[in-house]
Amino acid sequence: MRPVxxxxxxxxxIGYKLLNHFLEKPYYALLIFVPIVLLIGxxxxxxxxxxxxxxxxxxxxxxxxxxxxxxxxxxxAPLLFDKILEQINDSETTLYDFKPSxxxxxxxxxxxxxxxxxNIYIDINATDSENPTVNLTSVTxxxxxxxNKNKENIDQFYSSFEESLTI
Amino acid sequence: MAIIVNLDVMLAxxxxxxxxxxxxxxxxxxxxxxxxxSKAKAIRFTTLEAIxxxxxxQPGDLLEFxxxxxxxxx
Numbered sequence: 201m202r203p204v205x206x207x208x209x210x211x212x213x214i215g216y217k218l219l220n221h222f223l224e225k226p227y228y229a230l231l232i233f234v235p236i237v238l239l240i241g242x243x244x245x246x247x248x249x250x251x252x253x254x255x256x257x258x259x260x261x262x263x264x265x266x267x268x269x270x271x272x273x274x275x276x277a278p279l280l281f282d283k284i285l286e287q288i289n290d291s292e293t294t295l296y297d298f299k300p301s302x303x304x305x306x307x308x309x310x311x312x313x314x315x316x317x318x319n320i321y322i323d324i325n326a327t328d329s330e331n332p333t334v335n336l337t338s339v340t341x342x343x344x345x346x347x348n349k350n351k352e353n354i355d356q357f358y359s360s361f362e363e364s365l366t367i
Numbered sequence: 368m369a370i371i372v373n374l375d376v377m378l379a380x381x382x383x384x385x386x387x388x389x390x391x392x393x394x395x396x397x398x399x400x401x402x403x404x405s406k407a408k409a410i411r412f413t414t415l416e417a418i419x420x421x422x423x424x425q426p427g428d429l430l431e432f433x434x435x436x437x438x439x440x441x
Contacts, residue, residue: 275401279404283398285397365407365409
């Protein structure tokens, strides 16, 4: 069986059945649930590309939980970019996309029992060349609640990055 | 930065590239570059030992203390 977000799927099915039962016409329930299912499908397709970053961070903001964290580093931006890529490859997080020209990285965690997965957008702001700023943004792919998983993942990513600077 | 890592100096003396050292000691080029630029938070004894062994040098050849004018004197 594929790893589906089991709890959310069950909730959707129960919700659909309840609406179907209480509404006068059965297609009312479909009118509510088809857009939700389509949106989930669309998000799962779009999530792996950096060019759809705004879709998840801005346009879909009201439907997603978003956690951000910023920190400064003394490592020059291009080297920091490579270091973060290496860190992602060494972790359980999957690297989806990256753009060296804009120093942007998209990584993510896959679908699990309680979540449709999350995207982690990392961008390095090199305006201060001595101390570039790293902005980490974790967004749920679908769902306004992440059960604090977003924050845990961001914190874990940051602490493992700090640890990896002991060479 | 009070502790300076002179890895680039030792690499130049031994006419060795970072990539070659990386392959010999099993530490990534990125991490060695961070170390070379004195941007690492700390260095493990195992790393120091491996570098010293390959570059045939002493830890003192790699690390140098340069007093920082801004740091408070203890």
